[in-house]
Amino acid sequence: MTIKNEKIERMIDCTVMKPTDGGAEIKTSRVCAVVSECDFEGSCFEQTNLSGNHFASSDMSGDYFEEVNLSGASFEGCDLSGVELTDCRLDGMTVNGYDISELIGFYKNNHK
Numbered sequence: 001m002t003i004k005n006e007k008i009e010r011m012i013d014c015t016v017m018k019p020t021d022g023g024a025e026i027k028t029s030r031v032c033a034v035v036s037e038c039d040f041e042g043s044c045f046e047q048t049n050l051s052g053n054h055f056a057s058s059d060m061s062g063d064y065f066e067e068v069n070l071s072g073a074s075f076e077g078c079d080l081s082g083v084e085l086t087d088c089r090l091d092g093m094t095v096n097g098y099d100i101s102e103l104i105g106f107y108k109n110n111h112k
Contacts, residue, residue: 033053033054034053034054034056035053035054035055035056035058036055036056036057036058037056037057037058038055038058038059039058039059040058040059040060040063041059041060041061041062041063041079042061042062042063043060043063043064044063044064044066045063045064045065045066045068046065046066046067046068047066047067047068048068048069049068049069050068050069050070050073051069051070051071051072051073051089052071052072052073053073053074054073054074054076055073055074055075055076055078056075056076056077056078057076057077057078058078058079059078059079060075060078060079060080060083061079061080061081061082061083062081062082062083063080063082063083063084064083064084064086065083065084065085065086065088066086066087066088067086067087067088068085068088068089069088069089070085070088070089070090070093071089071090071091071092071093072091072092072093073092073093073094074093074094074095075093075094075095075096076095076096076097077096078095080095090104
């Protein structure tokens with residue numbers, strides 16, 4: 001499944017159907033939504049604007065994010081195990097209330 005150049009406004013209790021060769025691909029889209037109880041396991045998000053979105057109780061394990069704007073996005077109660085972020089905007093993004101940009105800054109300053 002590929003979602004390209006779309007504006008998605010609300011996703012609740014959904015499963016993103018995956019092709020047999022891997023997860024769904026969401027590319028060059030603007031998602032402005034409250035996303036709750038959705039299954040995105042193994043999906044790929046590329047050049048997508050997810051800024052300010054709220055994700056709750058969703059499975060995002062194994063997802064790949066490349067050049068995604070996640071600034072101000074919040075993730076609460078989501079499975080984020082194995083998620084890979086490449087060249088993403090993370091300022092103000094929170095996971096279970098923790099500001100990720102602050103955690104990354106702390107890590108970079110203490111692991112040189």
